[in-house]
Amino acid sequence: MGSASREALVSARGVLDSLGSELSATSGEQLLSVARTLQANAALRSALGNPVAESAIKNAVVQRVFGSVVDSATLTLLTTVADSRWSAAADIVDALEDLGIRAFAKTAPASLALDEELLTVNAAVSSNAELELALGSALGIADAKASLARTLLTGKASDATLAIVTHLVTVPRGRRIGELLNGAARTVADEQGYAIATVTAAQSVDAQRLTRLEKSLAVSYDRPVKINLVIDPTIIGGLHIQIGDDVIDGSVSARLSELRRQLAS
Template sequence: MGSASRHSIESSKAALAALGTKANLALGEQLFAAGRAFAESAQLRAVLADPAVADADKSSLLGKVFGKGLDATASKLLRQIVSTRWSSQDDLLAGVEEIAIRASVSGAKKTEAVDAELFAFSRAVSSDAELELSLGSKLGNPEAKAAVVVALLQGKASAATIAIVSALVQQPRGRRIGALLSYAADIVADQAGASIATVTSAQPIAAAQLTSLGTSLAKVYGRELNINLVIDPAIIGGLRVQVGDDVIDGSVSSRIQELRLQLAG
């Protein structure tokens, strides 16, 4: 994402925060719908992402395209988003999508661990080749994919999680389902002022130990860490911890591999 787009993301996040309690799931769903409309019309995207087009003209175009399809809050926020400078049309789409995700969880209850639900669904999908193909196929009908998500998650996940996953599978923009869900979970955690630490262990870890690990990592990164635990016997022992692009690999399998490389060298 270009520097102009990064500035626009921050500006859009500030505009969302200024809405207070008006930032909620209903707003997120409207923004997701707007993003799909943008994606379906190259002409619409081109005009809205063009810095040479006046803000008033962009606002007028949004009114003609969406009419009463958006409420006053969504219309105002969408106008603010497109009025900023985006480095490309793809960045504009990504920006609308990110703000939609953030809006969707802004009104979520503290008891709703949306990032954890996204992680759990990602693991479920990755373990089922047929489901992964069904949700990730470029040839699949977007509405049918969303219907599958609702059928699988209804009553098992929060409304925000269902809305986010449904929206992402309808508009993957070339991304694999696992990457989509991981990306969304990171945004959800960040919206709550936290980051995600994926901890891989050969065997289950006691809750007290996970809490202790989370506390230690929080001191290192300066913010709360939501821990996702992955059990993988292949690492033999030890732990592998990933926070964003940072990887701390203390697994036995990693040490064995390093030894093999040393012996081979």
């Protein structure tokens, strides 16, 4: 996103925070649905993202198209989005996706670990090449991928996870399925006040070591950290840690690769 879009998204998140009890899981579903509508309709997307159009005109478009089909909280957020200035009209789709996932995070019951469910889905998908292809292929039919996601998750995951996963596989916009699910989990974690550290190890790591690592990372990043442990024997030993865009690669495989590069130079 350009600077204007980043500022607009921060403003929209502020409005999301202010809605309080007006917000519901339905709002999350509706925001994701509007994101899909705008992704499929370039003219509507351009109309709302037009930087020179008057706010009153864009608000009238929002009211005419969505006013009778969304709740008041969603309509407030859509009006905020329409009132804002975006670097590119396509950024509105990204923003609505972000807001929809955050709405689910805000309204999830305390007993639901939404980020963990999303990461569990990602682990299941990434471990099955055929399933990963079926859900993530750019050549797949959106409705078929959504139907497959519903078949796999109905009765096994929360309604929030089902809605998010179904949305992501329907409009991947050039992103890989693993990237989509990990990104959604990070958004949930961020909204709920912590970060996710994906720790890849060659074998299982004892709980005490993981607890020490969580505390150390929490100090470094100045916020609580939850570890998502991934087992990958190909790294041979050590740990590969990723938090957002930051990577700490202490794996044996990385050290061997670096040694090979040095010997070849």
